[in-house]
Amino acid sequence: MVYFSSWRAMQIVMDIDMKQFVSFVSKEFHHIFRDRTTMAILLLLPILMLILFGYAINTEIRNTRIAIYDPSNDEATRAIAEKLDASEYFTVIKYLNHPADVELEFLKGSVQMVVSFSQNFYENMTRTGDAQIALITDGTDPNSAKTVATYATSILGQYQQEKFRVETIPYHIDTHLKLLYNPQMKGAYNFVPGVMGMILMLICAMMTSISIAREKEMGTMEVLLVSPVKPLVMIIAKTIPYFFLSLVNLTTILLLSVFLLGVPIAGSFFWLIVLSLIYLFVNLSLGLVISSFAQSQLVALLMSGMVLMIPVIMLSGLMFPVENMPKFFQVLSQIIPAKWYIVGVKKIMIKGLSLSAITLELGILLGMAVMLIGISLKKFKHRLE
Amino acid sequence: MNTYSKKNRFGFSSIKFLLRKEFLQMKRNKFIPKVAIVLPFVALTLFPMVANFDIKDIKLAVVDNNRSTYSVRLINKITSSGYFHLVDIVDNYNKALWIVEQDVADIVLEIPLQFEEDLVSMKASSVQISTNTVNGMKGGLSSAYLMGIVNDFSSEVRDEWIKNGSRLVSPSLEIVPRYNFNPMLDYKYTMIPAIMMMMLAVITGFLPALNIVGEKEKGTIEQMNVTPVSRVALILAKLIPYWIIGFVVLTICFFVAWLFYGMISVGSYGLIYLFAAVFTLAFSGFGLMISNYASTIQQGMFIMFFFVITFIFLSGLYTPVSSMPQWTQMVSQFSPLRYMVEVLRFIFLKGSGFADLRWHFAALCGFALFFNGWAVLSYRKIH
Numbered sequence: 001m002v003y004f005s006s007w008r009a010m011q012i013v014m015d016i017d018m019k020q021f022v023s024f025v026s027k028e029f030h031h032i033f034r035d036r037t038t039m040a041i042l043l044l045l046p047i048l049m050l051i052l053f054g055y056a057i058n059t060e061i062r063n064t065r066i067a068i069y070d071p072s073n074d075e076a077t078r079a080i081a082e083k084l085d086a087s088e089y090f091t092v093i094k095y096l097n098h099p100a101d102v103e104l105e106f107l108k109g110s111v112q113m114v115v116s117f118s119q120n121f122y123e124n125m126t127r128t129g130d131a132q133i134a135l136i137t138d139g140t141d142p143n144s145a146k147t148v149a150t151y152a153t154s155i156l157g158q159y160q161q162e163k164f165r166v167e168t169i170p171y172h173i174d175t176h177l178k179l180l181y182n183p184q185m186k187g188a189y190n191f192v193p194g195v196m197g198m199i200l201m202l203i204c205a206m207m208t209s210i211s212i213a214r215e216k217e218m219g220t221m222e223v224l225l226v227s228p229v230k231p232l233v234m235i236i237a238k239t240i241p242y243f244f245l246s247l248v249n250l251t252t253i254l255l256l257s258v259f260l261l262g263v264p265i266a267g268s269f270f271w272l273i274v275l276s277l278i279y280l281f282v283n284l285s286l287g288l289v290i291s292s293f294a295q296s297q298l299v300a301l302l303m304s305g306m307v308l309m310i311p312v313i314m315l316s317g318l319m320f321p322v323e324n325m326p327k328f329f330q331v332l333s334q335i336i337p338a339k340w341y342i343v344g345v346k347k348i349m350i351k352g353l354s355l356s357a358i359t360l361e362l363g364i365l366l367g368m369a370v371m372l373i374g375i376s377l378k379k380f381k382h383r384l385e
Numbered sequence: 386m387n388t389y390s391k392k393n394r395f396g397f398s399s400i401k402f403l404l405r406k407e408f409l410q411m412k413r414n415k416f417i418p419k420v421a422i423v424l425p426f427v428a429l430t431l432f433p434m435v436a437n438f439d440i441k442d443i444k445l446a447v448v449d450n451n452r453s454t455y456s457v458r459l460i461n462k463i464t465s466s467g468y469f470h471l472v473d474i475v476d477n478y479n480k481a482l483w484i485v486e487q488d489v490a491d492i493v494l495e496i497p498l499q500f501e502e503d504l505v506s507m508k509a510s511s512v513q514i515s516t517n518t519v520n521g522m523k524g525g526l527s528s529a530y531l532m533g534i535v536n537d538f539s540s541e542v543r544d545e546w547i548k549n550g551s552r553l554v555s556p557s558l559e560i561v562p563r564y565n566f567n568p569m570l571d572y573k574y575t576m577i578p579a580i581m582m583m584m585l586a587v588i589t590g591f592l593p594a595l596n597i598v599g600e601k602e603k604g605t606i607e608q609m610n611v612t613p614v615s616r617v618a619l620i621l622a623k624l625i626p627y628w629i630i631g632f633v634v635l636t637i638c639f640f641v642a643w644l645f646y647g648m649i650s651v652g653s654y655g656l657i658y659l660f661a662a663v664f665t666l667a668f669s670g671f672g673l674m675i676s677n678y679a680s681t682i683q684q685g686m687f688i689m690f691f692f693v694i695t696f697i698f699l700s701g702l703y704t705p706v707s708s709m710p711q712w713t714q715m716v717s718q719f720s721p722l723r724y725m726v727e728v729l730r731f732i733f734l735k736g737s738g739f740a741d742l743r744w745h746f747a748a749l750c751g752f753a754l755f756f757n758g759w760a761v762l763s764y765r766k767i768h
Contacts, residue, residue: 132561142572175532180482314435321520324438351486
């Protein structure tokens with residue numbers, strides 16, 4: 001009987017807690033839904049970013065505008081110019097008459113490469129072997145310059161082979177090229193994991209911290225704190241709507257990347273979701289930690305910007321390859337959750353590796369989550385006193 | 386009285402006082418002057434170190450099934466080229482693939498079992514290159530480098546054998562790549578003008594975007610709305626401080642570029658300031674326009690964030706506009722940042738003159754008129 005009544009009592013407590021909890025969560029949802037513009041942006045942002053990254057971030061060389069300086073104007077130079085123009089990579093838009101014009105074209109930015117032939121090209125090519133082609137590119141954009149020059153070189157190589165039948169020349173080493181993971185070399189393969197890392201962080205950490213700071217600023221936090229609700233319940237209720245919003249975004253990103261950008265999920269879908277969920281917890285608790293330091297929206301915004309946005313954009317490997325950074329920044333990037341998440345997503349989603357390949361990433365993110373949740377709970381209780 | 390009101394139709398005489406108010410508010414805020422000075426300084430010193438797309442020290446794993454003098458010579462040639470860093474030599478392909486999966490290596494060279502024998506007796510052999518193309522640009526360039534080195538190696542071998550035997554005159558042409566303006570292809574050169582533009586855009590865009598809406602949240606805008614000051618005067622007074630901040634930001638950027646990287650503009654600084662003046666006007670106007678529509682600071686932030694990200698990615702800051710698909714190139718015409726990135730790179734790195742960039746100037750002027758016109762029209766004194 002005693003057992004029964006205590007059971008009943010517990011049930012009642014649980015009941016109240018559950019009701020409180022539900023009303024708390026619905027309060028948070030109201031906060032979010034009330035500000036339609038912000039919500040629309042939060043839902044549209046991942047779509048916009050994916051489209052931008054998928055289409056604007058393109059490193060393909062296609063129809064690059066080139067100019068030709070050809071003082072020889074003979075059989076060979078004409079054939080080479082035609083061959084370049086005929087390829088899908090280049091379009092000849094101009095013939096220059098004077099070597100000084102080369103500089104002028106680059107100043108105007110009208111062409112990306114000038115192909116400059118030497119004098120008496122055909123004669124030199126067939127007799128002395130002194131014929132020279134200069135591929136002059138605009139070094140202000142190093143990687144495009146190199147890529148354009150490489151493509152042009154390979155077209156010239158083809159010309160040479162056709163012209164002189166180089167394949168009959170002995171001691172030739174063939175190279176077979178195999179492109180792993182991304183045979184069409186789409187830019188999206190590299191950016192989708194980065195966008196996932198950034199958007200989830202933006203919504204979870206930044207929004208959570210700002211929304212708590214806003215309640216402090218407006219004074220409604222005081223009202224909540226004097227209510228009989230347990231801090232733990234409040235924290236969880238605060239984070240649930242953002243967690244939910246992030247799940248919506250995660251779904252959008254995955255659907256868009258698979259169906260619009262053609263980036264498949266090569267590995268296990270299940271583990272991709274597990275990895276993402278852990279990452280979400282890390283960010284939610286990070287947002288809570290930040291909010292416990294920030295007393296106003298502006299400060300929360302700035303702290304999220306300094307602590308989250310800039311490091312994630314700069315150091316996570318989203319934009320810039322980590323391996324190119326100075327040692328100091330490479331070490332710094334190790335403590336950024338997004339870095340581990342992006343590496344993990346690349347392994348599972350793009351490379352299609354199994355769970356064993358991402359145990360390190362999973363472990364580190366899990367550790368970060370536990371640590372940050374612990375800190376945020378502790379911080380929250382402190383504030384009550 | 387009559388002449389006074391005629392003169393003051395747009396409230397231009399009140400601008401002086403409005404400006405004083407704006408500067409006072411700015412000074413009181415302490416945060417804004419700090420951002421305008423510290424942010425460009427920090428960004429220009431740190432970003433170029435991080436924002437590096439340079440492709441070098443490519444991590445190479447070799448599957449050497451042959452282990453002969455020739456295969457060792459080929460490997461040595463590759464490692465001495467300076468582009469590649471040999472991570473490991475393994476004895477089967479799966480092991481190499483595993484190394485790539487772990488991101489320890491970027492590219493695998495597989496030398497077949499009969500490499501030397503084939504080369505000597507059959508006079509032809511082959512190697513296989515497998516490259517990680519998750520990052521397409523890196524994968525493409527590193528495999529091109531490696532193929533180039535293998536080709537060099539085969540002509541080296543050919544020369545040796547031909548020297549020993551009958552001399553075979555092969556007609557040939559020499560290809561010389563030349564990189565103008567930046568012969569060493571240093572990535573810093575590209576990034577520094579781009580970062581200057583980004584700082585200019587972020588500071589002169591975000592601050593105005595938070596300005597009017599900030600006054601809305603505080604309620605001080607109501608006090609302005611009951612005064613007879615015209616909308617044009619109000620917007621102008623809000624614009625001019627950011628215009629001045631833009632000049633300060635740009636000057637700090639030039640100073641840091643000179644101090645830390647020894648970079649000075651090839652073209653005229655005056656010309657850059659001229660373009661920057663129009664650009665700042667345009668982008669601050671855009672910020673004010675956003676501020677008119679936003680109802681909270683947070684909202685203004687996110688709307689601005691949304692547009693700035695779009696503008697930046699379409700500006701050609703990270704990838705050249707010319708390699709975008711046709712429709713994105715079209716859309717990028719509507720990003721003022723696109724013109725400013727080009728202007729800064731062209732003048733600062735190449736020394737282009739006004740005549741080369743006259744269309745950019747016209748476009749920026751158009752943006753300035755359009756955004757500021759919109760900002761004035763969308764400003765509502767009555768809610």
